[in-house]
Amino acid sequence: MWAADTNVLVRYYTQDDAAQTSRALAWLHRHAPCFVPVSVVLELYWVLENSYQSPVTKVLAALHHLAHSPAFQVESAGAVRQALGLAARGIEFPDALHWALSRDCDGLATFDDKGFARRAKKLGLTPVVVLPD
Secondary structure: OOEOOHHHHHHHHHOOOHHHHHHHHHHHHHHOOEEEOHHHHHHHHHHHHHHOOOOHHHHHHHHHHHHHOOOEEEOOHHHHHHHHHHHOOOOOHHHHHHHHHOOOOOEEEOOOHHHHHHHHHHHOOOOEEEOOO
């Protein structure tokens, strides 16, 4: 099984460079299903949101496709899908992914009170998200 790096997936989802998009599509078609490390999922989120200034709803739609497509085998797919569900409920995807990947821990400490800890508490997430004492 081959793995895909972020830049190949960026070409796939943005189709912003005709030559590279064609190469990416052909490569992905030949090597499907391809492995997508969870670090690539997170980087793809950041690139689409920040570099491409895509609306969060569009970025989450791309990640949803990635996590549910038989063409991709996403590492920690259950956590990625869970994070997508939490993102739909108001927690930023990166924070939601950190939380989902920490499910076997006692809790998750953050200094992001308003954006993460309060929302997580409001949703009753377990493990808990707390501010360090």
